[in-house]
Amino acid sequence: MKTISIESLTRIVEQILVKCGVSEEDSRITAEVLVTTDSWGVLTHGTKSLPGYVRRLQGGGLKVKGKPFAEREGPGWAIVDGDSSLGMVTGVFAMNLAMAKAKTNGIALVTVRNSCHFGPAGYYTYWAAIHGMIGMAMSNDCPSVAAPGSRGPVLGSNPFSFAAPAGNGSHVVLDISTAVVAGGKVRQTLAEGKAIPPGWLIDEEGMPTTDGNAYPHHGSLLPMAGHKGYGIALMIEIFSALLSGSLVRDKVGGWMFGDTAAATDHGHAFFAIDPSVFAGADVFATRMNDLVQGIKASPPARGVDSVLVPGDIERKKRSEAEKNGISLPDDIWEGLKTAAASVSMTLDDV
Amino acid sequence: MKTISIESLTRIVEQILVKCGVSEEDSRITAEVLVTTDSWGVLTHGTKSLPGYVRRLQGGGLKVKGKPFAEREGPGWAIVDGDSSLGMVTGVFAMNLAMAKAKTNGIALVTVRNSCHFGPAGYYTYWAAIHGMIGMAMSNDCPSVAAPGSRGPVLGSNPFSFAAPAGNGSHVVLDISTAVVAGGKVRQTLAEGKAIPPGWLIDEEGMPTTDGNAYPHHGSLLPMAGHKGYGIALMIEIFSALLSGSLVRDKVGGWMFGDTAAATDHGHAFFAIDPSVFAGADVFATRMNDLVQGIKASPPARGVDSVLVPGDIERKKRSEAEKNGISLPDDIWEGLKTAAASVSMTLDDV
Numbered sequence: 079m080k081t082i083s084i085e086s087l088t089r090i091v092e093q094i095l096v097k098c099g100v101s102e103e104d105s106r107i108t109a110e111v112l113v114t115t116d117s118w119g120v121l122t123h124g125t126k127s128l129p130g131y132v133r134r135l136q137g138g139g140l141k142v143k144g145k146p147f148a149e150r151e152g153p154g155w156a157i158v159d160g161d162s163s164l165g166m167v168t169g170v171f172a173m174n175l176a177m178a179k180a181k182t183n184g185i186a187l188v189t190v191r192n193s194c195h196f197g198p199a200g201y202y203t204y205w206a207a208i209h210g211m212i213g214m215a216m217s218n219d220c221p222s223v224a225a226p227g228s229r230g231p232v233l234g235s236n237p238f239s240f241a242a243p244a245g246n247g248s249h250v251v252l253d254i255s256t257a258v259v260a261g262g263k264v265r266q267t268l269a270e271g272k273a274i275p276p277g278w279l280i281d282e283e284g285m286p287t288t289d290g291n292a293y294p295h296h297g298s299l300l301p302m303a304g305h306k307g308y309g310i311a312l313m314i315e316i317f318s319a320l321l322s323g324s325l326v327r328d329k330v331g332g333w334m335f336g337d338t339a340a341a342t343d344h345g346h347a348f349f350a351i352d353p354s355v356f357a358g359a360d361v362f363a364t365r366m367n368d369l370v371q372g373i374k375a376s377p378p379a380r381g382v383d384s385v386l387v388p389g390d391i392e393r394k395k396r397s398e399a400e401k402n403g404i405s406l407p408d409d410i411w412e413g414l415k416t417a418a419a420s421v422s423m424t425l426d427d428v
Numbered sequence: 429m430k431t432i433s434i435e436s437l438t439r440i441v442e443q444i445l446v447k448c449g450v451s452e453e454d455s456r457i458t459a460e461v462l463v464t465t466d467s468w469g470v471l472t473h474g475t476k477s478l479p480g481y482v483r484r485l486q487g488g489g490l491k492v493k494g495k496p497f498a499e500r501e502g503p504g505w506a507i508v509d510g511d512s513s514l515g516m517v518t519g520v521f522a523m524n525l526a527m528a529k530a531k532t533n534g535i536a537l538v539t540v541r542n543s544c545h546f547g548p549a550g551y552y553t554y555w556a557a558i559h560g561m562i563g564m565a566m567s568n569d570c571p572s573v574a575a576p577g578s579r580g581p582v583l584g585s586n587p588f589s590f591a592a593p594a595g596n597g598s599h600v601v602l603d604i605s606t607a608v609v610a611g612g613k614v615r616q617t618l619a620e621g622k623a624i625p626p627g628w629l630i631d632e633e634g635m636p637t638t639d640g641n642a643y644p645h646h647g648s649l650l651p652m653a654g655h656k657g658y659g660i661a662l663m664i665e666i667f668s669a670l671l672s673g674s675l676v677r678d679k680v681g682g683w684m685f686g687d688t689a690a691a692t693d694h695g696h697a698f699f700a701i702d703p704s705v706f707a708g709a710d711v712f713a714t715r716m717n718d719l720v721q722g723i724k725a726s727p728p729a730r731g732v733d734s735v736l737v738p739g740d741i742e743r744k745k746r747s748e749a750e751k752n753g754i755s756l757p758d759d760i761w762e763g764l765k766t767a768a769a770s771v772s773m774t775l776d777d778v
Contacts, residue, residue, distance in 0.1 A: 152705065153503065154534045155535055155705060183504040186504075187534065189706060212666070224729075227732040227735050228727070228729060228732075229727040233723075240660075240663040254655075258653070280729065284727075284729020302653040303653040303657060307656075308738075309590065310590075310602070312602070313602065316600075319715075320707070320716060321707055327719070351667075356505065356507060357670070365676070369676060373575065376575065376578045377634075385575050385582065388655070388659040
């Protein structure tokens with residue numbers, strides 16, 4: 079375990095990316111996305127992914143000088159070409175564009191092609207929420223999740239996020255995968271020597287299994303809530319890839335293990351809605367505050383302290399991280415050291 | 429069991445509503461929504477609800493001459509006041525408005541207040557899809573579903589639907605409740621003398637129970653996929669009620685058992701996206717066809733014929749109903765007879 083301040087970790091990520099040839103501005107944005115995510119305790123989607131991104135920057139599949147741009151657009155919509163730049167850079171660019179359009183138009187949808195793994199869906203909607211907007215963000219990915227009745231994977235774990243400002247500088251942030259459980263959770267459960275619960279996996283014949291070793295080469299994850307999660311993942315594929323013209327399903331490149339010289343061509347979709355257009359910012363904030371406080375005041379189940387809303391846990395972890403730093407597991411810290419070494423940097427003094 | 433043609437059932441619903449004082453046009457729209465839903469085999473959200481709507485029309489909580497209107501609007505958005513008219517009338521009005529705006533704006537969001545139960549979320553997105561649009565529809569409702577860690581119900585079963593045109597006159601339609609299972613399914617399982625599976629219900633202390641009699645007065649449904657479904661239901665509450673200014677959570681009136689003289693003030697939200705603005709209608713249709721055919725060609729699990737996409741089952745049932753009529757269970761047919769009798773009609777000759 080390595081404990082490190084938010085500022086130091088941010089500086090490390092920035093410096094590694096700058097040494098890869100990424101601009102200072104894009105390095106700053108990417109560091110902000112990944113380290114904020116770590117500070118929320120969402121360690122699966124933060125700096126853990128940096129070594130993979132660095133390999134792709136070095137391999138050429140991610141362009142170090144890539145510049146996302148609006149290929150076509152109208153007052154309430156755009157198709158962004160990510161130009162194979164870092165997915166976090168493209169994600170923030172696209173959400174900013176959606177937010178600017180929503181300000182005058184009430185709502186905007188920006189779909190994205192020619193992107194890569196964008197890390198945490200929840201960062202982009204959080205970004206919208208702290209600017210007073212409601213956001214939705216989603217992405218496709220290579221298939222790892224079965225459809226009901228399929229033998230193998232049919233869709234990616236297609237993440238979905240929603241956030242809304244909740245008054246008093248607070249916000250609600252939901253960030254979920256549409257798989258019943260993340261692939262990383264299967265590996266972690268196996269590594270801890272625990273049993274895989276029924277309902278997570280199917281085997282090569284499409285039959286339920288609790289053999290964690292089947293995943294990912296001889297088995298698939300199940301969708302959350304069966305046909306419901308499958309349907310939502312399909313919706314995400316349509317918004318992210320079919321409106322934008324990115325690659326679809328098994329054509330999407332593997333960002334972690336695939337050829338580092340090839341673009342993955344992920345698709346995303348970003349919705350921004352300006353509540354001040356619909357309800358007035360103050361009225362909406364009051365309604366949100368009433369909703370959230372009303373839910374939190376609901377009687378808790380026996381043994382439970384209080385009912386939470388999405389984002390509460392992450393906000394608490396953030397405030398702990400601001401005081402005590404972020405505690406990175408050894409594998410993440412080692413990954414960062416390796417990424418640093420690949421650009422002739424050392425983290426020994428941090 | 430009563431077997432009846434789509435045309436006859438449509439005429440019955442129309443006539444009952446006209447006799448209640450509803451205009452011919454609004455009666456026709458409502459009959460079309462409810463009977464289409466029955467013809468899909470979704471008997472929980474079709475004409476089964478008509479007796480409840482009729483009681484509210486007679487009680488005054490639903491206005492027989494109500495006329496939904498856009499209270500405020502812009503090129504890409506509107507807030508519709510349903511004027512306490514039938515939820516189906518308001519739903520079709522609002523989705524039509526969203527579709528008209530999306531045609532020039534790419535995307536539009538229409539939120540609705542002062543509505544009632546709108547029946548099947550899937551009808552409105554299907555309506556968008558058969559007109560070449562992508563649709564999302566959602567609604568809030570009185571709480572029946574717990575949050576993770578709550579003792580009682582916190583949110584409604586807040587339904588969600590998505591649909592998209594899929595080329596060749598085909599379409600994908602997803603229509604789900606965000607509860608793990610519909611309340612009606614609990615009652616049906618009990619009535620059949622079967623055991624309630626773990627994971628459906630909690631008791632009065634918020635603890636898991638398999639006692640189906642606990643619901644709804646001494647227990648709550650659980651959300652689909654735990655915190656994920658809870659988060660999506662919360663998003664639906666925000667889009668439907670907080671943007672529109674309808675009633676929220678436990679303030680929403682009960683449409684089935686509540687005071688028939690009082691407006692329920694449900695909120696809804698309708699998104700329309702025009703794929704021809706983003707991708708061109710033909711390009712999008714080709715991409716959709718490739719996606720759907722690709723998924724259907726996926727190897728099925730052992731014992732399964734083929735992988736389906738959302739809406740396949742309903743389309744098959746529709747085509748059977750067009751040939752052989754709709755088979756209504758006795759309780760639905762009796763309900764229709766009672767509703768007819770309340771406006772001095774008899775269904776004996778149908």
